[in-house]
Amino acid sequence: MNIILDPLFILVFRWGVTGAALATGLGNCTSAGILIWYIFRNRELYSAKPEDAKPRRDVLFPVISLGLPMAFSTILMSLSHMISNNLLVSYDTIALAAQGVAGKISMLISMIAMGICMGVQPAVSYNYAAENRNRMREIIRKTGITVVSIALALSIFCFIFREPLLAAFIDDAAVIAIGNVALLASTMAGPFFSMYQLCTTYLQATGKAGFATLASLLSKGIIYIPVLFLLNVAFQMYGILFTGAVTDTLSLIAAAGLVLLARRQDAKMNNLQND
Secondary structure, eight states: OHHHHHHIIIIISOOHHHHHHHHHHHHHHHHHHHHHHHHHHOTTTOOOOGGGGOOOHHHHHHHHHHHHHHHHHHHHHHHHHHHHHHHHHTTOHHHHHHHHHHHHHHHHHHHHHHHHHHHHHHHHHHHHHTTOHHHHHHHHHHHHHHHHHHHHHHHHHHHHTHHHHHHHHOOOHHHHHHHHHHHHHHHTTHHHHHHHHHHHHHHHHTTOHHHHHHHHHIIIIITHHHHHHHHHHHHHHHHHHTHHHHHHHHHHHHHHHHHHHHHHHHHHHHHHHHO
16 A cells, blocks of 8 residues: 555655655555454454453463564664664764665665564474474574575675665765765674574564563663764764664674573473473
């Protein structure tokens, strides 16, 4: 709906930002309508009766534990972007524009990595619950190789074709000049981000809600904000541009440590059960 309505409302009807917002709203309403129709159509499997919506601990807690890390991550990411944008504006609005364009291009890497990791989460959860550890490790290993390879290939692609990619978004020499640096900073940590995302997915899929939430908090706030201010003081505008790359690297180290700790806890629990 967004792909169809955005150009229609913005370019044809000339509604600008209002058109973009309306396209997004109608897209969400359409998705909600399809889901509601599906629920009522499959009455044997799903129910919309209020009496069937009673809160149950065994249902709510697993759902919340899976959703909480993403919720914290989204909130902190918005806050971090607000602080970063305010610091960039203090140097030049061109820097903010360049960072925005580079960020959109680098989403090609981050969104694909997130999609693959989120897609494999049910398979990890299923095999973990079934105590099929060999199968679970095989899934994680193959997913890790795949997601890192894709992220590395896309990072190289974005680096080689950075100027044409930037020019496709904006036709301003000053923005493109800074955007070259911003895009390098945004894409160089692509493989690290993909591995961090896989670590977070593992923690979520194995029910380690506390560790998964901590990993999200570290990446989007606890590490990012201090690094942002430190690099801003040390390297000014260019320090801000490279904050994401430094944060992704440090977050991967922290998340990998949490995964090792979680695996040790599982091994200790299994030994106790065997005893």
